[in-house]
Amino acid sequence: MPEPVLIITGDGDRPTDKVVLELERRGAEVFRMDAADFPQRLTLAGRISSDRGWSGDLTTEERSMDLSRIGTVYYRQPRDFRFPVGMSVPEERFAAAQARSGLGGILSTLDCRWVNHPVASGRAEYKPVQLRTAAACGLTIPRTLITNRPEELHAFAAEVGGPIICKPVSSPVYIENNELRTVYTRRLNPGDLEDLRGISVTAHLFQAWVDKAYEVRLTVVGDRMLAAAINAGSEAGHEDWRSDYGKLSYSTTDVPDDVVAGMGRMMKELRLRYGAADFVVGPDGQWTFLEVNPTGQWDWIQYETGLPIVAAIADELLGVS
Structure with a gap:
């Protein structure tokens, strides 16, 4: 028993x-x-x-x-x-x-x-911790800036020399007027860089835009890695697939050996047994790590792809290898 x-x-x-x-x-x-x-x-x-x-x-x-x-x-x-x-x-x-x-x-x-243990989850939810750990574990990450100084963003944009995106440092979900709202990843245009006074109010996360062939939701349960390719069917979905679920298509996909190894090291370092990780896969096949959510959703991925996530979670909870 x-x-x-x-x-x-x-x-x-x-x-x-x-x-x-x-x-x-x-x-x-x-x-x-x-x-x-x-x-x-x-x-x-x-x-x-x-x-x-x-x-x-x-x-x-x-x-x-x-x-x-x-x-x-x-x-x-x-x-x-x-x-x-x-x-x-x-x-x-x-x-x-x-x-x-x-x-x-x-x-x-x-x-x-x-x-996962709440102490481990709490630490792993910090995006700066995730990015540092991912890079140390051999995963490719986007060039990233976190700042509240407008001049730093100008310098970062000049260094990148191409498109950059802005996204929340913490959870993108908040409540306003008793309604649940979400802040999506947004690609900045040149006009956005003209007046940056609002940046000084709090910390903002900026990254170099990574060209996408498609994205991957990688559900990690124990030592199992269950990968779903996500293809966006709209411009909004291409920028942030969470903004247009109705135009997405899904398929299962294999995980490259170097990503398996790097993600395994990262999960061990963060002391996580479950994580919902997001990657961009470029036209050249390069996987770029974006983030991992220690309590990320998985049900819709199982429904769309048939990946056995419920069984994998049950195995992990019962210690079945």
């Missing part, structure tokens, strides 16, 4: 529903929780002493899980903590800090298989 799997994600995470079904089909015991359930629908008791590590349990209205029995944690996309109505904003902030350090702190000490 496989050791129990703790899954930490939101209730509405439908791709994870498929992983749960696959795990249960294989006979695994699954305990699923969401940080949003704490402290009202999920409770915690943890004890530690000089002669014994952390022990205790997680309990919901329906069931309980002994922390010592957990064999794997699938840390996916938990939501924010939810507290009783009527608390002031300062009270909620204080309670959230206590919950994060208490619940999150105890869970992070679990000595088991993680996909």
Whole structure:
């Protein structure tokens, strides 16, 4: 019988529903929780002493899980903590800090298989860390500038001597007027370089444009690399394929040996067991690394290509090689 799997994600995470079904089909015991359930629908008791590590349990209205029995944690996309109505904003902030350090702190000490450990994911989400690690591991990366100095962008554009793009340094998703919005990668035109006063407001990421034959979403699960070629059918999609999903076409593709080796080294260096990596493949066949998302989406890629991503995740969670 496989050791129990703790899954930490939101209730509405439908791709994870498929992983749960696959795990249960294989006979695994699954305990699923969401940080949003704490402290009202999920409770915690943890004890530690000089002669014994952390022990205790997680309990919901329906069931309980002994922390010592957990064999794997699938840390996916938990939501924010939810507290009783009527608390002031300062009270909620204080309670959230206590919950994060208490619940999150105890869970992070679990000595088991993680996909991925939140500490590793948190570090790997920094694009500067990704780019430095990718280059050190033998992957090709675009020439990159991160700055809030307008004069630095002018100098960078002159050095590149060709098109450059601008994209967010952090997550491209934000909320405005209760609506979810996204900032896409944008290729700059000469007019964009005439008035750069807005750059000083915060950090911006600029890169040399890389000519594309197509792009690749490389889903890495453990030692498996599942690659999907993405072909854009519109100008907007060619600039950033996320901006025009309706005009994309997909196919499976092989991964060059040097990319397999470099990506394997990078995942090991970042201590990740799962990552959704994006590459540009040039007309000459050169693969250029763009980024890797430790909790990136994969369900639509499996649907479009038939790549066995659910099975690969289940294998990794159960320690099946």
